[in-house]
Amino acid sequence: MLAKLRSALTQSRVTAGTGSARVTGPIRHQQRLVYAILIVMALYFAVIGTLNVIVFADYPVALLDYAGAIGVLAALVFFHRSGNLLIASWLVVLILIGVLLSFIHMAEGRNYSVIWVTVLPPVAFFLLGRRAGAWLSGLIFAYVIGFVYLYLPQWPPAQMTLGAWLNIVEVLTAQWFIFRLYERSRAEAFAELETLSITDKLTGLLNRSHLDTLLQYELERCSRSGQPLTLVLCDIDHFKRINDEHGHLTGDIILREFAKVLRQHTRANDICGRWGGEEFLIICPDTPVDAAAAITSKLHTALAAAHFSKGLSVSSSFGIASQTGTDALQLSDHLLRRADDALYDAKRRGRACAVIAAGGGAYQPVPRRAKVT
Structure with missing residues (x-):
């Protein structure tokens, strides 16, 4: 000792x-x-x-x-x-x-x-x-x-x-x-x-390892209860540019401030954590896809109104994927892959928007047309 x-x-x-x-x-x-x-x-x-x-x-x-x-x-x-x-x-x-x-x-x-x-x-x-x-x-x-x-x-x-x-x-x-x-x-x-052991040191949110554990638990609970489970994978837009132009210390501050917005504007039963780099994952238990899309709309509005360091304007792209309780139990990797594909589709379509993976309706949290992948 x-x-x-x-x-x-x-x-x-x-x-x-x-x-x-x-x-x-x-x-x-x-x-x-x-x-x-x-x-x-x-x-x-x-x-x-x-x-x-x-x-x-x-x-x-x-x-x-x-x-x-x-x-x-x-x-x-x-x-x-x-x-x-x-x-x-x-x-x-x-x-x-x-x-x-x-x-x-x-x-x-x-x-x-x-x-x-x-x-x-x-x-x-x-x-x-x-x-x-x-x-x-x-x-x-x-x-x-x-x-x-x-x-x-x-x-x-x-x-x-x-x-x-x-x-x-x-x-x-x-x-x-x-x-x-x-x-x-x-x-x-x-x-x-x-x-x-379960917390991301920089942002204070849950870390990826613990998110993996909770996601698997929620998938199994979803299968037993018949309630839907929805994932929202979000990524800070143009984060590399922030690091390149303002330095990595500023980038770290932006990550903490972004995490604070997530904590303040997600629901009490939502599970929010840092997935890696500038990516964050929100696990929404007992939540249909349209309710999760409403969360992304709220987050988009909150990010636009937030005051970030050095007066920077920060937005985020969102990928949404849902598992309904009546579906066969999916592996967490499969559900995450669907959310990740939807996120990158949102990036390709101009960022600062949400895309819902196949299996849910289209949603548009910002003045852009959301597509279904």
């Missing part, structure tokens, strides 16, 4: 020196969890220190707890200002080790104080990675095992005192907090990764 974080850190943008660290990239969840662990540790040390003062009047141990809280707060301030995840992680783990071992020594292993060492592995493994976490936890465990072996002859018979009971309760509570924070971060990271 640490190697991945280092790689991610080099690819991420960290802005420091403004009182906060802003990170974009895959380490965002790691950073949030480090913040959470630091805050929880500081509060935990402070609460336990106060308990040692009020309940046990054990001022040396309370002083140790307060020192741990101050150290964690210092690490939090450092991390907040520098954004250095690696150093902050090591600071957290080393402070935790120092406080745990000092407490075990001061208690001479009594009152189940050694149970506190079990808090170390989940923190060390998550913050430092599998290799460093394993080595560090193993060394500390070996040290504590040796310590217990040396002190064992001096221990009185075990008694469940209030101090022992509190040690067990506090450790179990700490474990609950740590694993809850870890699981929440893991679930959020997994959800974000899942979203990224």
Whole structure:
């Protein structure tokens, strides 16, 4: 994990020196969890220190707890200002080790104080990675095992005192907090990764791979339900000219702005994504061909009214193909080929128009005559 974080850190943008660290990239969840662990540790040390003062009047141990809280707060301030995840992680783990071992020594292993060492592995493994976490936890465990072996002859018979009971309760509570924070971060990271896997990075629409999956699903559902399924394949007109005359960065901006128009002017149940390059696919479940043609008319009007970068005028050609529920189940490639043929027929007929593939009526969303291929 640490190697991945280092790689991610080099690819991420960290802005420091403004009182906060802003990170974009895959380490965002790691950073949030480090913040959470630091805050929880500081509060935990402070609460336990106060308990040692009020309940046990054990001022040396309370002083140790307060020192741990101050150290964690210092690490939090450092991390907040520098954004250095690696150093902050090591600071957290080393402070935790120092406080745990000092407490075990001061208690001479009594009152189940050694149970506190079990808090170390989940923190060390998550913050430092599998290799460093394993080595560090193993060394500390070996040290504590040796310590217990040396002190064992001096221990009185075990008694469940209030101090022992509190040690067990506090450790179990700490474990609950740590694993809850870890699981929440893991679930959020997994959800974000899942979203990224189905999303086109440039436009924010669905990517081609996920469109393929959804199209096959909708075809099968169409066959079962008897409802029509219509595809609209659209292509930005003269997009190569935009790239050649204004640069590829402008072209990327136009793609994002075009995608925004698609999102705003398609229906909630329509599935819209980037098919590749300047081509976009709209899957229209339970939609007859005339309703899909009306969508292209709406999109044509919206594109004409939209304000694109550098004052560019952007239009699109549309190819429409439909599969009715009473037809034999078609392969997605066949339906896409029909939409693609209709799209290129629209291009040949002057662009900025829609052509409906054979099997549906002709439609004219702009002042040009639409043909049936």
